[in-house]
Amino acid sequence: MMRLNSYQRTGVLNKAELKRRGLIPSLERLRTGPVVIVECIENIPCNPCADACPRQAITIEGGLTERPQVDFNRCNGCGICVARCPGLAIFVVNYAYSKTEATVTLPYEILPRPEVGENVAAVNRQGKKVCDARVVKVLDSKGLDRCAIVTVAVPKSFWNDVRGIVLRRRK
Ligand code: SF4
Ligand code: SF4
Numbered sequence: 380m381m382r383l384n385s386y387q388r389t390g391v392l393n394k395a396e397l398k399r400r401g402l403i404p405s406l407e408r409l410r411t412g413p414v415v416i417v418e419c420i421e422n423i424p425c426n427p428c429a430d431a432c433p434r435q436a437i438t439i440e441g442g443l444t445e446r447p448q449v450d451f452n453r454c455n456g457c458g459i460c461v462a463r464c465p466g467l468a469i470f471v472v473n474y475a476y477s478k479t480e481a482t483v484t485l486p487y488e489i490l491p492r493p494e495v496g497e498n499v500a501a502v503n504r505q506g507k508k509v510c511d512a513r514v515v516k517v518l519d520s521k522g523l524d525r526c527a528i529v530t531v532a533v534p535k536s537f538w539n540d541v542r543g544i545v546l547r548r549r550k
Contacts, residue, residue, distance in 0.1 A: 391505050392418050394539055403539065404451040409474035413456020413484075417447050418504075418542075419468040431463040458484050458518075462526040471530075472538050481538035482515060484530040492519055492527050493546055501533050501541040509540045 397403050397418060404414045417428060417437060424443045431437075436453035437460060439445050456471045461484055463469075471484035483501075493499055493514045501512035512531035519527040533541050 392420065393504070396420070402449065404472075406474075408451045409472065409538070412475050413458075413471050413473040413482075414451050415449060415454045415456065415460060416470045416472055417449050417460075417464075417468060418470065419447055419464070419466060422446060423466075425465065427463040427465065428460045428469060431460045433457075433459065456484075458528055458530075461486050461528050462518075462523040467526075470542060474535065474538050476532060479535055480532045481535045482530050482532050483512075483538065483541045484516075484528060485541075485543060487527045487529040487544070488525060491546075492517055493529055493544065497546070499531065499544045499546050501531060501537065502543040502545055503540045504542050506543065508545070510534055510537050512541065512544060514544075 400420060402417055408414055422444045426439050426443055428447055429437045429439045434453045436450050437447050439447050456473060458471045461469045461471060467486045473482040476482045495514055495517055497514045499512050499514060500508045501510050503509045510533055512533045514529060515532050516530035517527055531544055
C-alpha cells in the first residue's frame, strides 16, 4: 500500500514538506533580508506569481501546470507577488527585521482591514493561534484587486509558523 505523506493525509502543508521541496530559504539567505516563500505544491494551471515578479525570481518551467520554482537570491522581498496569488499561497518573511522579531507579510482578503499598530492573533497553516503579532504595514489599493498585503511583526522564532492573522475585534 502506498504510504501517504502528511500533506496528502491532512491537506495542510507542513514545514518539513516545504523544506523537502526547496521552498524554504536557507538561514543564511534569511539573515540577509526579506525573501519570498511560495507555498504552492499542486500542479494547477496558474502563473500570476511568475508574471508578477519584476526580478524573475519565480519561474514556472515546462508548462502552465508545473509548480513554481523560486530563486531566493533574485528575490528582494518586495511583496508584489503576494496579492497576485489566487491561492493566497505567497508570503514574504523578513527574518532580519530586528534582533528579537521577524516580519511576515501575508495576503488578507477580509474586511475590515487591520490597522498599523494593532495587536492581532497570529495563526499557523492550520489556523491555530501561535503567538501575538503587531501590524506594522498595510497596503490596500484598487490595484491589489481586493486583497490587502499585511505585514506583522512576530517573535523571531515563529517566522516559519505564522501564516495568517485574526483581528481581536472579530474574535
Ligand atoms: S517578493 Fe518581489 S522579488 Fe520576490 S518573488 Fe515576489 S515579486 Fe519577485
Ligand atoms: S499564483 Fe499562487 S497558486 Fe498560482 S502558481 Fe503561483 S503560487 Fe501557485
